[in-house]
Amino acid sequence: MDEDSRIAAVEEVPADGSLLFTVRDGFDREEAILLGLSDGVVALRNYCPHWTDVRLDKGSGATRRNGELVCEKHGATFEAATGECTHGPCEGATIERLEVTVADGNVYLTDEDYEFEEVGPSGEHDLSSRGRIDFSGN
Secondary structure (H helix, E strand, O other), rough: OHHHHEEEEEEHOOOOEEEEEEEEOOOEEEEEEEEEEEEEEEEEOOOOOOOOOOOOOOOOEEEOOOOOOOOOOOEEEEOOOOOOOEEOOOOOOOEEEEEEEEEEEEEEOOOOEEEEEEEEEOOOOOOOOOOOOOOOOO
């Protein structure tokens, strides 16, 4: 694997949240998230298909409940392994997956459509924006 495509060590990918990273598609910077699964790691674009400007991970990890991703804006839920919406306004839609490979304890971006840029947000979003749904119990 090419060291320039290394995103993170597998142990850095949260089992109950996400790891936010930035990729480049030509001149465009886009965000994606790594999700730890019981049988590996998956990478998904960081958006809700209902409104693609709504991010699932705003910089502190995506909300996950019962193994699914949750859009805090709309309450939609997505299968973590596939990105398919299982409930909500975009039911049946799927979040775009990015190809990643795990080798020697590291996760590498191997998707030919994207280049890995950096771990963290693209800087093109307001990280202070909050969803309407509060999962803190308050």
